[in-house]
Amino acid sequence: MNCVTVEELELLSFFGVEPARVDQDIPWPYNDFSYLLEVGGYTVSFRIAPAYKDLSLSVAHNGSELYSVRSVSIKDVRYHRDADRETLEIAVSDRDTIWFRLRPSLLITQEAGECSIPSMASSLTSIP
Known part of the structure; x- marks a missing residue:
């Protein structure tokens, strides 16, 4: 069966x-x-649901939902550990990825479409 890459112990650590x-x-x-x-x-x-590649993620503050995503049949979920930071990479599709970090501070970065944020930023700075 084709499951997500992230393992149970990695999510427990994260x-x-x-x-x-x-x-x-x-x-x-x-x-x-x-x-x-x-x-x-x-x-x-x-x-x-690792075997079905379904997930949901929501973040709320003082009872107000700030971010929510629900996805069925995602491409993958991967765990990354760099020095003192753990990050989940949620590959929604070939072109859409969510980067999710809890510590040292909560961060959600979403990349969608064909261009990445750095290339888009560099093209915006070159506009006369």
């Missing part, structure tokens, strides 16, 4: 909390896992 499981008897990657946590005043909810 979120720092045990996930709730839809069915206690079904193992990774065939179950549905929900991570709910508070980070610096933000409520983060992340749900993933």
Whole structure:
């Protein structure tokens, strides 16, 4: 079966909390896992079904939702660890990616379409 690349232990390291499981008897990657946590005043909810490549991510502050994405049949989810930073790369499609970090500060960066932010920024600076 073609599952997401991220592993259960990597998500445990990234979120720092045990996930709730839809069915206690079904193992990774065939179950549905929900991570709910508070980070610096933000409520983060992340749900993933690794075998089906379905996920949802939402971030709220003081009860108001600031960011939400729900995606079915994503391309992949990858875990990156660089020095003291952990990042999730959510490849929604070949052209759309979400970069998600919790610590040292919460950050969500979304790249969509054919051009990346750096190339778009450089083309904007060259306009007379």
